[in-house]
Amino acid sequence: MEGYRKLGYAVVATAIERFGRIDALINNAAVFAVKPFTEFTAEDSHGWCR
Known part of the structure; x- marks a missing residue:
């Protein structure tokens, strides 16, 4: 993920x-x-990062 941040x-x-x-x-x-946007957590986003 750090590589994407630098990019x-x-x-x-x-x-x-x-x-x-x-x-x-x-x-x-x-x-x-x-699920509704208001129910998302930071943990949910971990599956989106590739």
């Missing part, structure tokens, strides 16, 4: 270097789970 920081740094700023970020992870 994320690198993507942001590259975008800022190239465009000067970031106006919006959209997470399009396409996670499917059958």
Whole structure:
């Protein structure tokens, strides 16, 4: 997971270097789970990280 975190920081740094700023970020992870969003816990997200 640490590798993904470093990759994320690198993507942001590259975008800022190239465009000067970031106006919006959209997470399009396409996670499917059958329960209300308000019932999710941090432990639930562990299965989503690959």
